Every structure is written in structure tokens, then in C-alpha cells.
Amino acid sequence: MTFSTDRPPSWQVCIVCANESLETDAAVRCRVCGGLLEVRHRRPDLPGPVLRGLFQTRCCTRPDTTASGVWRFQELVMPSAGAHPISFPEGNTPLLYRQRIAEWAGISDLFLKHEGMNPTGSFKDRGMTVGVTQAVRIGARAVVCASTGNTSASLAAYAAYAGLPAFVLVPAGQVARGKLAQTVGYGARVLAIRGDFDACLRLVEAASELLGLYVLNSVNPFRLEGQKTIVLEMLQQLGWQPPDWIVLPGGNLGNTAAFGKALEEARAWGLIDRVPRLAVIQAQGAAPFARGYAGEFLQRVRVEAETVATAIRIGDPASWDRAVHAIRYTDGVVVSVSDAEILAAKSVIDHAGVGCEPASAAAVAGVRHLTAIGKIPPEARVVAVLTGHMLKDPEILLNAAGATAIQEVDPTPEALARVVEGTASE
Numbered sequence: 001m002t003f004s005t006d007r008p009p010s011w012q013v014c015i016v017c018a019n020e021s022l023e024t025d026a027a028v029r030c031r032v033c034g035g036l037l038e039v040r041h042r043r044p045d046l047p048g049p050v051l052r053g054l055f056q057t058r059c060c061t062r063p064d065t066t067a068s069g070v071w072r073f074q075e076l077v078m079p080s081a082g083a084h085p086i087s088f089p090e091g092n093t094p095l096l097y098r099q100r101i102a103e104w105a106g107i108s109d110l111f112l113k114h115e116g117m118n119p120t121g122s123f124k125d126r127g128m129t130v131g132v133t134q135a136v137r138i139g140a141r142a143v144v145c146a147s148t149g150n151t152s153a154s155l156a157a158y159a160a161y162a163g164l165p166a167f168v169l170v171p172a173g174q175v176a177r178g179k180l181a182q183t184v185g186y187g188a189r190v191l192a193i194r195g196d197f198d199a200c201l202r203l204v205e206a207a208s209e210l211l212g213l214y215v216l217n218s219v220n221p222f223r224l225e226g227q228k229t230i231v232l233e234m235l236q237q238l239g240w241q242p243p244d245w246i247v248l249p250g251g252n253l254g255n256t257a258a259f260g261k262a263l264e265e266a267r268a269w270g271l272i273d274r275v276p277r278l279a280v281i282q283a284q285g286a287a288p289f290a291r292g293y294a295g296e297f298l299q300r301v302r303v304e305a306e307t308v309a310t311a312i313r314i315g316d317p318a319s320w321d322r323a324v325h326a327i328r329y330t331d332g333v334v335v336s337v338s339d340a341e342i343l344a345a346k347s348v349i350d351h352a353g354v355g356c357e358p359a360s361a362a363a364v365a366g367v368r369h370l371t372a373i374g375k376i377p378p379e380a381r382v383v384a385v386l387t388g389h390m391l392k393d394p395e396i397l398l399n400a401a402g403a404t405a406i407q408e409v410d411p412t413p414e415a416l417a418r419v420v421e422g423t424a425s426e
């Protein structure tokens, strides 16, 4: 269908066949053709500068949910959500500058948007607050997701808050310990599937309708509405002066799609007058989108994925079509970096006292790579998004640096002195 009268404040549209549906339709894919859906909002009544002023008045200090770094932008996210969304609150993540990381990456003006500082330690909380709010609005009886770990931890937390049973499907043996521990701790039912993430997602999509479960993977367009606020909040922190580049890791490509949509709307609705370019970074062993980009997206590429960055160990990204649009709209680029480059970047980020999980470090490894090949000029202003917290993946820390950094010492002042003096003279 298409609306023949005035459209409501928000509605859904299929990005393949353009079929339109109500905002409260529970289907997460198009009922006509199975294509991906997108949430559309009517252009806000207020002009860009007034909207910017409104967002500023809500910043951080208010006791209500508008203090959330997501719901502060409610007019652009879910105007009809009402006053009581399921909000932690989340967002309000720092935009950091660390000279050592910038120097390593070869860019003088490199900022880090640290999404690991969200309540469950990843950017997923921004999408989940909106997704679970929508689940409650449509009367879902239980929620489900497939996950490489962060989505599951976030879903588990927000579902617990909303009082909804949560089921999460994860690839057996492939999820970092911190993420698994959180998911179990928040009380979700964890199903370790004998297969990879792509198999988990296929299973979720195939079985959810039959089982009456509301899908909260990023195929769900409401998740992306929340994730748009990473970009909106970053722009606000930069005084609405867009950077030249925004660099982010790509796995299932929900974030890439959300960033593109955020920029398109911000430009159309007068919040910014220039669109930054997106650079999506994949791990070399899990780089179907980078290969697609190299072939001008003439073909959809699928691979068997393998990388140390388990969060982005994804071979058949669900948001492919939306992400292609985002890259084209922003004149973006997609490249891959090796696991060794990811771990080198992670070490620099960790040793600068910032810390992040491996998939996040791919963004900074990507900045260094794009600078080295001359794609990003050294004087460009760049924001790299750190998507997850350092504690998400404790094994990788203890396996690498930990093996040598942890030293057993006898409980005597002499033994301690030997270590301290040895370190000092190194």
C-alpha cells in the first residue's frame, strides 16, 4: 500500500518495493516482498537551527529520559514514543582526543567517539532502547536476536528492564567471555548454536514468526533509528561542524546504514550543511562488503568469515542494501585490514589508556591504512567510532600482553625492589 492521505508522523517503507506500512506494524521485513524496511518520519516542524537549540537544552542534566543521548533527539528517532521509553539512559558517550593514537594513525585531527561507554559497553544500547520500546508498544510477548555477543548483552539488559523474556542465539564457542557473561547475568536464555553468526541469523528470521518472537537484530528498522544518534550526538559535540570523515567497523552493516540515514536526514532537515564521507572497515577474513565495494557493488558477496575480531565475524551482512545506499550517498569507501593490523591498533588504543574491544580497533587501523594510501589527507578532521568496551574480550588481553605483563613475585621488599628497578632501567 501507499498512504493516499497525509502520512502519519512516522511510517515504514520497504526499500525494495516501496510498500508502505504503519509504524506499529510488527513485521520486521516487508510483508509483500521480504525486503528490508526503513522508518520514515515527516520533516520536523521546526527548522534546523531551532532543532539544534532544542537538543542543546536537553543535554545531559535533565532528570527525565531526554537526558539520554538517544531520546534527546526524539523528533528524529521516534516522535510518537511518548514520555516513557525503555531507557537506561544511554548515549552521552565521550568524544576523545589522544595525541598518541592520532600520531600512530597519521592524522593530526583524529577524534574517538567511545561507544564502549554505553550502559552495557557497546553502541548496541542506542538501538536497543528504541527496539525494546517498540516491542512494548506493539505488545510483543518475547524478544529474540542472533548475535556475536554485544547485541545479546544489550537485548538481555533492556528486555530485563521491560519485563520481557529474551532469547539469544549465538555461534557456539565464538563469543567473547565478557559478552556471554553479561547476557547470562541479565537473565536471557542463551542458545549456543552449532554454526556461525550467519546461521544464527537465518534461524532467527526463519523461526521467529512461527514462535511469536519479536526480532531485535538490526534488520529491525527501529534499531537503526536509535543508532543514528551516534552521528547526531557526535555532530552536536562538534558544534554541528561535520568532520571530513567518519570511520567505523562494519559487520552486519546496521551501523553503516544508520550512519548514512542520520547524515541524509541531518542534511535534509537543516542540521548540517555538508555531509562527511563514511569509511567502513572490515577484517580481511570477513570482508564481503569491502569486496562488493571493489566491484562497484554489482554483486552481493558472501564469504565464510574468520577473524580475531569476533564481533564482526560475519560473512553475509543483513543490511547490505541499506549500507550500499549509505556508501553511495556519502561518497564513502570500504576497505579491509588484517588481524595483525587490528591487534596493533588495539594495543596503541589500550596503551593510551582508552581501551576498546578488537572490532573497534579496526576503525583506527582503517584510519592508518587510508592515510597511508593517501585516501584520507593527514590534515583531515576524522572521527573514528570505538564500538565496544575493552572488558568485553578479556581473553584477548590476557592471551597477548597478559602473559608477559603479569609476573609472580615473592612477598618481600627485596623481590619487589628488583622488579621496580628492573622496570625503571629498561
Ligand code: F0G
Pocket: 122, 124, 146, 147, 148, 149, 150, 151, 152, 218, 249, 250, 251, 252, 253, 254, 255, 256, 311, 312, 357, 359, 360, 387, 388
Ligand atoms: N563493533 C562491535 C563491537 C560490534 O559488536 C559489532 C556488531 C560491530 C562493530 C559491527 O556493527 O553489525 O552494525 O556492522 N555486532 C553485532 C552483535 C553483530 O551481534 O553484537 P554492524
